Amino acid sequence: MVQDIVFVTGNANKLKEVQMLLSGSDINLSNEPLDLDELQDTDLQKIAVAKCQQAVQVLGAGKPVFVEDTALTFQEFNGLPGAYIKWFLKSMGLEKIVQMLDNFPNKSAQAITTIAYADSEGKIHVFEGITDGKIVPARGPTAFGWDPIFEPLESHGQTYAEMTKEDKNVISHRGRAFAKFNQFLSGN
Numbered sequence: 001m002v003q004d005i006v007f008v009t010g011n012a013n014k015l016k017e018v019q020m021l022l023s024g025s026d027i028n029l030s031n032e033p034l035d036l037d038e039l040q041d042t043d044l045q046k047i048a049v050a051k052c053q054q055a056v057q058v059l060g061a062g063k064p065v066f067v068e069d070t071a072l073t074f075q076e077f078n079g080l081p082g083a084y085i086k087w088f089l090k091s092m093g094l095e096k097i098v099q100m101l102d103n104f105p106n107k108s109a110q111a112i113t114t115i116a117y118a119d120s121e122g123k124i125h126v127f128e129g130i131t132d133g134k135i136v137p138a139r140g141p142t143a144f145g146w147d148p149i150f151e152p153l154e155s156h157g158q159t160y161a162e163m164t165k166e167d168k169n170v171i172s173h174r175g176r177a178f179a180k181f182n183q184f185l186s187g188n
């Protein structure tokens with residue numbers, strides 16, 4: 001059965017990836033480009049759930065809706081910048097983010113996507129996808145966020161930005177989170 005589901009995001013690059021990731025499913029996806037508030041927290045699930053609750057409030061109950069929040073965590077910084085990566089990116093740019101780790105040999109990082117989905121009864125379900133990698137000086141086109149400075153362990157030396165969207169989606173944080181979400185939806 002085809003399900004109508006609303007995805008709330010104001011990020012066009014994110015939307016494009018999500019459309020690709022859900023393209024084989026029975027979901028009729030629509031987008032609401034609302035800029036929702038994001039909690040200040042290091043608990044990524046809490047942030048996504050609060051964002052989803054706000055989406056339900058704005059759009060009205062009864063409509064299945066989801067949001068996702070994406071974080072970039074540095075092991076050396078015990079998880080920061082995490083969800084704050086958006087603001088670091090805006091204020092400092094890629095080069096200075098890479099330089100933050102100059103004095104530390106540990107460049108390990110995780111890209112994490114947390115999806116929060118409110119079903120038609122308002123029950124919220126959470127799905128998480130994680131990709132391990134490291135922070136490197138920027139390589140590849142700067143089309144999407146921090147893609148040029150994140151090199152996943154499984155990519156044979158390419159940054160996300162150097163990969164095709166198809167290849168990125170196979171191993172990405174977002175790809176993994178949406179694989180779980182897809183599986184959940186197809187069982188409903």
Ligand SMILES: O=c1nc[nH]c2c1ncn2[C@H]1C[C@H](O)[C@@H](COP(=O)(O)OP(=O)(O)OP(=O)(O)O)O1
Pocket residue numbers: 008009010011014034035036038068069070071085086087089144145146147160174
């Ligand atoms: O795969 C990705 N590759 C590179 N960069 C990425 C990726 N995914 C999100 N990003 C960036 C966008 C934003 O600077 C921050 C996450 O913040 P995040 O709140 O999830 O995204 P957003 O505010 O742009 O969109 P939304 O309207 O869905 O909240 O990392």
Ligand SMILES: [Mg+2]
Pocket residue numbers: 038086
């Ligand atoms: Mg956001």
